[in-house]
Amino acid sequence: MFYREAGDFSTTYPQDSQTFPIRFDRYRYYAVLVIAFAVVPFIINDYWLNAIFLPFLIYSIAAIGLNILVGYCGQVSLGTGGFMAVGAYSCYKFMTGVDIWLMGADGQMIQYALPPINIFFSVILAGLVTAAVGVLFGLPSLRIKGFYLAVATLAAQFFLVWLFNKWEWAYNYSASGQINAPTRGFLGVDVTGPATEAWATYLFCLMFVIGSAVLARNLTRGSVGRKWMAIRDMDIAAEIIGVNPLRAKLSAFAVSSFFVGVSGALFFSVYLGAVEVGEAFGIQKSFLVLFMIIIGGLGSIFGSFAGAAFMVLLPVLLKNTLVGTLGWPTDLAAHIEFIIVGALIVVFLILEPHGLAQLWRVAKEKLRLWPFPY
Amino acid sequence: MPDTTSQTADLTSIPALLARNAVRYADRPAYREKEFGIWQTWTWADAAKEIRAIALGLVNLGVKRGDYIAVIGRNRPAHYMAMVAAQMAGAIPVPLYQDAVAEEMTYVLDHCGARFVLCGDQEQVDKVIEVRASVAHIEHVIYNDKRGMRKYDHSHMNALEDIKAEGRAAEQRLAAELDARIAELGYDNTCVMLYTSGTTGRPKGVVLSNRNIIEASKSSSEFDHLRESDEVLAYLPMAWVGDFIFSIGQAYWTGFCVNCPESPETMMTDLREIGPTYYFAPPRVFETQLTNVMIRMEDAGRLKKWLFDTFMDVARKVGPRLLDAKPVGAMDRFKYWLGNIFVYGPLKNTLGFSRVRVGYTAGEAIGPEIFDFYRSLGINLKQLYGQTEASVFVTAQPDGEVRADTVGVPSPGVEIRIDENGEVHYRSPGAFVEYYKNPESTASTKDSEGWVATGDAGFIEEGTGHLRIIDRAKDVAKLSDGRMFAPKYVENKLKFYPNILEAVVFGAGRDRCCAFVNIDLTAVGNWAERNNIAYASYQELAQHPEVLNTVQGHIEEVNRSVAEDPMLSGCQIHRFMILHKELDADDGELTRTGKVRRAVIGEKFKDLVDALYDGSNEIYTETEVTYEDGRKGKITATLMIRDAAVVPVAGQKMAAE
Amino acid sequence: MKDTVESFQTPDGRTIGGVMMEMKHITLRFGGVVAIKDISFDIREGEIRAIIGPNGAGKSSMLNVISGFYHPQEGEVWFHGSRRPSMKPFQVARQGIARTFQNIALFEGMSVLDNVMTGRLTQMKTGMMAQAIWWGKAEKEETENREKVEKVIDFLEIQHIRKTPVGRLPYGLKKRVELARALAAEPKLLLLDEPMAGMNVEEKEDMSRFILDVNDEFGTTIALIEHDMGVVMDLSDRVVVMDYGKKIGDGSPDEVRNNQDVIDAYLGVAHD
């Protein structure tokens, strides 16, 4: 209905294959950016930040990551929690200064500490480390397919969580076994630690979100993305037309894990501040993110955002209505949330396997054809 | 006219205009074509280079001054460029209808004596090779699309690309020669020769000089304030004068961009993508489009349908007034504004008319409600009256004085007079030079003072000064009792009904009028579907009693309206039948531009005509038809004949007593 | 030796070059089952080579051997004059061998355009980083390949469905898109596995025309499997006939047509 496409044509291939080929969509996208960068920071407060914006932004990154692996490359992973943990802990090490033990002249082990790295780069490095780990656990994907692989990735989940429980080096030998984010700044503004401004942390995460979205889009629109999708849709045919399955799958694992790692790093350093691996990055996290992309829409970057938003908002709403309004006990609300989420997953898989993104697409088509029905 | 000549002294030929545009609009788009998924674009600078290269190539190929170069193919930039290139080389381009049947093409190619023929693709080449057998003077065939051409004998054949390449290579050698030829071009050189798809007899080659084309383009462009930023979609046959004026004359004069669709099938989507600002279409196109809109809306949900109906009512009320900048109440303005959001805007968008600034329709009369529909949407659709001999423009409707039943006031620089027996004559800078190799018809149409007979009967409305066309002058005849018989006038009224595709009215020299009717398969078929009436074929549907009733209803309405005009009241239809086949250009029943050939039809279906008048109620008939692939076949049918109620008028009473 | 015969002209004026690919004594087993038994034949530059035979004759298996999907227990595959080592299918593809599949193997989740673009993957070289940045190298490469692909799309007359998801297409068009995907790779050797299976007469005619045009315009060497004898005889320059995994005939359509074993095989004479 609002589309005016007459006179909206492309004279070059880049124009034709741009992310938002339709002018109207393009403008809407710019509008969203403007609001996100120039409006929200001024009105945001701590409640909104911690209840909605931070989790939404950070989970969006994770969802994008997982979507690349599951939605684009068709390799199901249940190890997201574990990989987020890798991101979190490596970020912790980088921002506090990695310490290495070397054999001294006298045969004694001596500890050397590298200087702490700026939080921004710590997050990115954390992503890279996670990518490496991801590749490692992705190796079996060449031999194992479908849910055999899905189950196999549980190994990553459990092993990694266990690892960060037992490995003192990872949490700097702290007695509690927890990791705590020290106060760190970016461009002179504190983004981690106890005393941070809402707008600062918000913008810091937003930056990463936009970055991730753009990178993901670029990767999925070109040859790399086509390799992934080819593997997803029909791996045998893909190999016969010249796709190297191992490289395609591993690259998907790497990229996916990178984003997941970044989100893990932010989740720990910016959002929680203090983390106990078992509860922060348990198997439930893996499922949560998986649900985000199922409900949001597999193989769609927009879907990743939609799903994240949905899964973040749902509990908040339930809590506000059941606990806030009706005054029910919290645990009850939690259980009801379980029921609703579970039911939703099933319903979505039955009615709209392509999730919110597909609903959005359909609605858009209808608007473009308006007033005609077809 | 010396004055205008002096004004545009330096711009007295298309190549001259090109040279100007190549500088003034160097980086503006001159041509676009949807190919390989995107709109390939040529700026005026590019176009100038391309065209020059082709021109050199032609000279190199041995094109001499005054040669005729035939161009056969769909609307493509390369073809337009080739025509201009031909002019540069001193030759005269002769665009032909690509869907012309071999024998038609043979005649034209033979008549114009073309030494060179440019073909769009293999299909056209094959035709020309066939023709070449009988037409000796065709020396060389140039083709644009290389697909499937590799196996052909190339001793007298080239791809346009190669010509271009050779041209570039020959730049050094032939530049001087070419420049000389370009310099020679003046107002009085022939610009183009166009064959009129004569409604009767052989097509005639209308010779149009640079003066004709450029003056016509100039004045019409100013008339509608066309600018270099305008966009047109070139989809009508290149051999038709209109396309030449829009896509070359006006385009080169104002420097706007000509867009060519990817293929006839994708025409509608391409139209939508480009969203032209200046648009021409014959009434047929608007008609079918409206029919489609209505059919598609039939299946819309309740809400959408309600929105559509309510707001279309609003539009009909205030839309045209707004267009003509007449006073409109605030409430209505608001309603219209809403409607624009919910209906008109999206509708225009889906039809591709969002950006249309000036839209024209011509060729035949357009149904008032069709015309009003588009105008009420806020599309500035107007009518003009013109013909090949006039380089299109005789009259046109100025903004703000647009009506369905007139064809407007004389275009700038055009004088009009109506002679004693009602025929319209005009004199204008656009008036053609002559009919090629045909002095006698030239003499019979154009007199010594340059007055040209249009062959149409009409009159100038008192007060408004608008011209109204009744019919072809020669078709305006008398009934046996001497009353006026203007078949076209009635046929048009009939054709305004969506159910009726074509109508042919007989009555010249007879005591009363009878008619053939063609039903519109889309509209009627759709109606049949919704009333689940099963039908196997066009004929079966055509003879369905329900259909006959509907058509009879339409005819009787028309009779009533015709009766209102005492001058034409004799033209009421007493009996009619629905034909068993659609009238078709391939069977010679219509002209290539889709006008009915009354004589031919009267001859071909003599048995049916007689049946109409001998009072029988049905008749069995056999007819030969030509299928798309050229095969011939026979169809047989038994046709119902119905009587239609007529309004008794003074004239008849007297005749009765 | 006939394998070394130099290029010659076909009646319709196409040049057939020397041997491009040669299969030497190929034997392929699945467990106990012998799918192909000691078969040898060659494929020449620029020719249309057909492999025919009744169901279960091992035709598809042979194609799978050529495209490196199956690895024969015995025998050698020679390509461009050198023995081909055991390769993964994607390596074979990169040698310039493209194929279509008997039961269409398009990527249902993608548009026609993307499917055909996947055919170019072997030619696209920019690394992940460049892709992630996109502007510059990756975009340039994308555009260049898009141009090539659009030529193919134009050639096979599928412009109107460019952006349609392949899932929505009718069978006949899917086959054409698959051919487009294979062509996009600009293969030296094109393998067609029953290109006309399940098509109606017009579709078959179209497809034959396209196959001939491909061979004609691009000089692509084509090896095809087909049931429809008539089609095969019209299309191909030379025909290999297989039956129960054995080669029972090889030669020009006419030679094969008059070969007694072939006639028996097709009339279904009992095998002893």
Place this chain on the structure above:
Amino acid sequence: MMPDQLLFAMEVTLNGLMAGVLYALVALGFVLIFKASGIFNYAQGVMALFAALTLVGIMDGQVPFSHLINAMFGTDIHDFGWHVPAVLAIALTMVLMVGFAWLVNRLVLRHLVNQEPIILFMATIGLAYFLEGFGDIMWGSDIKKLDVGLPQGLNAFIDDTTYGWFGYGFFIDNLDIVATVIAALLVTGLVLFSQYTKQGRALRAVADDHQAALSVGISLNFIWVLVWSVAGFVALVAGIMWGAKSGVQFSLSLIALKALPVLMLGGFTSIPGAIVGGLIIGVGEKLFEFIAGPALGGATENWFAYVLALLFLVFRPQGLFGEKIIERV
């Protein structure tokens, strides 16, 4: 006399074997459903939890949904104050599980036929979530003791005999022994069922080829309800065992996860595979913990099974007893 280490190892192995049998039991639930409907039922573990919760709830005469009711109407009801004998309670629970099986088939599976396995897998994850929340709402999420009267504590007999032999008494819990016996019986029972009963054969037929099964007039719906009920039954038993051992609580649903590696080892389609796989995992993780645990800081059971299965799969993708996959184009 033997070196202590070896004795410990033997003891550990023994315990491992017994744990393994339980793994096998849970794994069977998966195998059944997978064979019959190609669905990898992630919800199996939660079913066990749900079954156990229900059993306890019924035995203690809890009022279902008392939480919810109290929250909604401000009432304060908890239980009916009666106690249901174990046998009856088990029967009732079983009925409930059958009902659940029917619902699952009716509301979920029927709408997902011919979807890729992975979609179905995700659906069962959703199912698991639903059931978990549902169970908690129905019976409350507090840890409960489950006692259906199984013997518990040190088995004196084994202790004495082994002491007699090695001068070191093995510590074996009676419950484990009972569990093992029951599990063993159940396993044999299931094997016999699928081999020798009409339904069993039908089930196998379906597993081999849906179309064929349909054509010989076997109702898919019936089979699915059947297998889900059987799976429910298995879940119930497993629930009782683990419940009795370590109380009924959320962690119980994780034993399902433990069964996954078992399946990967044994192959999703093979009953003997499930059994052998179960034993391997059981023994393997206990021994590994016994040998390498201390060095690694313990709690290696959390992941050992998975990593083992993962490595194993890399070399034998189809598992121990799974059929070899031949790819075709």
